[in-house]
Amino acid sequence: MADDLTTCLKQAKSKKMFFAFVVKGNDGTLIVSKKKIPPKEVAEAKKELGGGMPVLGKCSGPLNEMVFEVLKPAPATLPACLKKVVKRDAGLTVIAEFRVATDAEDESQESEEEVADVKMAAAAPAPPKAATDGASNDDAAADLNLAAWSPARDKALNDLRTLAKQIATSGYAGWQEVVKELNSIIVKLPAKPTLKDLDKLETYISTDDTVAAAHEIPSDFFQLDIKEPLLAALQAAKADVPVA
Numbered sequence: 001m002a003d004d005l006t007t008c009l010k011q012a013k014s015k016k017m018f019f020a021f022v023v024k025g026n027d028g029t030l031i032v033s034k035k036k037i038p039p040k041e042v043a044e045a046k047k048e049l050g051g052g053m054p055v056l057g058k059c060s061g062p063l064n065e066m067v068f069e070v071l072k073p074a075p076a077t078l079p080a081c082l083k084k085v086v087k088r089d090a091g092l093t094v095i096a097e098f099r100v101a102t103d104a105e106d107e108s109q110e111s112e113e114e115v116a117d118v119k120m121a122a123a124a125p126a127p128p129k130a131a132t133d134g135a136s137n138d139d140a141a142a143d144l145n146l147a148a149w150s151p152a153r154d155k156a157l158n159d160l161r162t163l164a165k166q167i168a169t170s171g172y173a174g175w176q177e178v179v180k181e182l183n184s185i186i187v188k189l190p191a192k193p194t195l196k197d198l199d200k201l202e203t204y205i206s207t208d209d210t211v212a213a214a215h216e217i218p219s220d221f222f223q224l225d226i227k228e229p230l231l232a233a234l235q236a237a238k239a240d241v242p243v244a
Contacts, residue, residue, distance in 0.1 A: 006090040008032035009063065016060040019068065020045070021082060024052030028085045032059065039167070039178055043218045054170070057101070064095045074098035144195060145240040152233035153189050156226035160186050163214070166221040178217075181210050189230070195241065202234050 008017055009032055020031045022045045029045040029052075031037050042054050055078065057070040068074070068082075079096040086094045164182045167175050185208075193201055205211055205227055215224050 005030060005032055005086070006092060008034070009059075009066075009086065009090060009092055009094065012060050012066060013062050016058045019057060019059045021055045021068075021078070021085075022046050022049055022052045023055060023078065023081060024049045026077075026081055026084070028052065028081055030082060030085050030089065039175070039217070046218070059096075063092055066094050066096050068096050068098045069101035069103075070098055071100065071102070073100055144193070144198075144237050146192065146237060148233040148236040149193065149230075150191070152226075152229045153191065156189060156230055157186055159222065159224055159226055160214070163217065163222040163224055167217070170221065182214060185211060185214060193237075198234055198238050202231060205230050205234070 011017060011034070012032065015034070017032050017034060018036050019033075020037045020042045022029045022031075022042060027049065029049055031041060031045060037056070042056075046052050046054065055070060055074060057068060059066055059068045061067045078098055082096045083094055086092055160182050164179045167178050167182075188204060189201075190197065211227060215227060217224065
């Protein structure tokens with residue numbers, strides 16, 4: 001739940017606060033909080049507005065001289081729009097000045113896209129587990145027909161990386177955590193699963209909260225649809241296993 005806007009704006013006089021201002025035309029929704037604002041909360045505000053562009057950063061100072069720090073230059077119309085929205089939603093008069101600050105979200109000097117690329121490169125899928133019967137992992141996977149799994153996995157990895165980059169470069173507060181969660185899915189999809197991996201993979205893809213949450217990310221970023229194709233590929237591999 002969003003923090004009380006009136007209280008948080010007043011607290012900004014003595015403490016830097018995080019903000020997300022979702023703007024659509026001359027209308028918008030302002031969220032201010034002591035903590036980074038979750039992407040889900042921003043997405044909900046965007047949905048209620050019927051779209052819009054989120055502007056994220058930190059704010060501080062008295063109401064009549066409040067500074068909003070952002071990563072990129074803000075449109076000239078933004079202060080007036082914010083003033084109108086705050087007056088309507090919080091009953092306060094805020095005179096806003098938007099300033100570009102490299103630490104607006106406590107990020108490094110690297111661009112968001114560069115950071116995303118580094119994180120995605122570091123998220124190379126983990127090597128498959130060794131077979132427990134003494135055979136090599138390649139030998140253990142050799143009996144499986146991975147004709148359906150391989151392309152389904154490749155597409156899933158590409159789609160997850162695309163979604164991660166879209167979020168990393170969007171300016172959403174807390175994008176680092178979202179990218180980290182998406183990476184966690186990538187490393188759990190082995191290139192050559194063994195027979196013993198199939199049921200575990202099926203359970204993971206079907207029931208894992210992170211996989212489910214990834215599909216709930218607004219399609220404005222990227223329409224993710226990896227769950228059913230991966231499950232179908234696993235079913236195909238299981239169906240082709242010779243009966244002992």
